[in-house]
Each structure stands twice: as C-alpha cells, then as structure tokens.
Amino acid sequence: MEGVYRFADLNVAIRTRCRRLHDMCRDYRASGLPDIVISLTGADVEREREKAAVTARREGRFAAEYPYDYLETLAAYRALAEELPGHDGFLIHGSAVAADGEGYVFIAPSGTGKSTHARLWLEMLGSRAVMINDDKPLLRFMPSGPRVYGTPWDGKEHLSANMSAPLKAVCVLTRAKENTIRPLSPHEALAYLLRQIYRPAGKEAAEQTLTLIDRLDAGLYLLGCNMEPEAARVAYEGMKG
Amino acid sequence: MKLKSDFIVREVNGETVLVPIGDTGFSGMVRGNKTLGAILQALKADVTEDEIVSSLLERFDAPEEKVRADVQKALSALRKIGALRD
16 A cells, blocks of 8 residues: 655655555645655564564563554654654654644653653643654754654554644653753753664664754753652743743 | 774764664763764774874874873773774
C-alpha cells in the first residue's frame, strides 16, 4: 500500500506491505509531490524486530513477539528520522505540549514521569493547552525558528494532535521532593539532548543532527519535580517568561 | 591507532564533541576544548601517540609534558567508549 502524508511540513510518501500504518496516519493524509520517499522492505521490518528484542533485554523486560504490521510502523518512523536531518529536523524522545500556542518539550529517561508531568499541564491550563505528541515529536528548524510537530507515533496512551507550535523551551525532568526549576546552559543541556534526540545511523545525517543541536535556539531548563499539581505551576511560571 | 568510522566529531556550542552514530545504546561521548579537536583531527589517520604529540606541538605553544598528558587523557577516554581501533 502506498500513501502520502504531511509530517513536519514535509510530504512523505510511504510504501508498506500492510495497512496498519496507513490507518494510523489517516489524519495526516496529503497530496502532491513527496519531499521524502520511504519504501519499506522485509529487511527493514526484521531489523525492527531485532532492535525491539535488544531493547527489551537491555531493560530487563520480556521480549514480546510483535506483529509484522506494528513493526512496519516503527520501521517507517525510523526511516523518516533518518531522512529528517537533511530537511533541518530531528526526532526527539519526549513529551511535547503546546501552552498558549507555544511548544514545550519535556525530556528524561523513560519512566521518569514526562507524560505524567505533561498531563499536569493539561489539567492546569485546560483549553489553553494541547498535547502535541506524548512520546516522539519531531522538531524542525524553519526560517522563523524551531517548531515542534505532532505525529501519530505518540506513545502508549496515543496522545497527539496534527499540529505544530514554535518551540519555546526544552525542559529536562528529574524527580525531586520539592519543585524547583533553573535554566540550563547549552553546555549542561548537551548531554541530556544527545541522549534523547534520535542519532541517525547515516553519517551525514548524524553530523547534521549535531549541527542542528548547535543551532538550537530555545529556552533550556532543568526541572526537579514531584507528581503534584504544583509541579506544573512551578514549571510553567519558570519557563513562560 | 585510528578513530573508528562509526564515530563523528563536531563543534557544538563552541566545544568539540565526539559521539557514536546510530541508536544502538548510548555508549557515551567525549567532549572537550580545541586540544581535543586537534587530537581527534590527528586520529583520522593511523597515528601513534608520539605522532599526535608532535603534531600538537607544531600547532600549540605548550610544554611537551603538558601536551603528552592531554593526549594520554584523551586517548584513555576514547578507548573507554570503544572509539579507537588499535
């Protein structure tokens, strides 16, 4: 099956064996000439199967046997992430929220509580806030500055919207008893960013990713937080400027 | 010894950064100043420790013991993350 979708202001043509990806991406359907063409093979899907098994072993989890059509959706996103640096963009592992039209991305190792914290923002801000993508948003450097984009690869709870927002800040989340926030220098932020930004297997794309990180012009913060509603208030007040 | 081809070097925020390419686990990075940049530049070819030290002495006005100590420190950090091919 083949379809053209619009992700991060790019037309992406995707060819797959199964239907699942096309159902998942239906809200992103587009027409016109593709900027990126992704044609998945059985080998791409096998590689995802191996990677999933390696990750499960590393995290000490039972390696589930995933169906082909699900692995195909993972392979498609990986292929897109490999192409994005060539279009001044990258995939970042984190939870992205739009608040009053501005994008905030929370990053932390899995299990720290990014999604929980993002949900506290949604509860606090009500209709002023939207979840852009709860797991793997895309970031692109546009002439007007960096923008964060929603996609349907959106984590366990499937929270995402087909929207984008100018990136206001990237916030590193850590668990703490008390809620505190402070700016991070670009030097301090780099180690956190490199862990959560997709590092392509292609050399040129990997180099371009570092060049983009060097250009990243957004607020950088370190949040120490608990899971109480006050955490969202401290974070929001500390970053909205 | 030589830098493995699956590592890349870039200047980010004014510092030299070396990271592995690909996403198969984060095996670490090495970051530092211009001296590290020069050491990594030298390691693009197959070189010995002595050759790196002399190439640095040509570029930087510093005592040899200091330069050698910097080179040894950098090489040990690079070995630790498996970035060198002996």
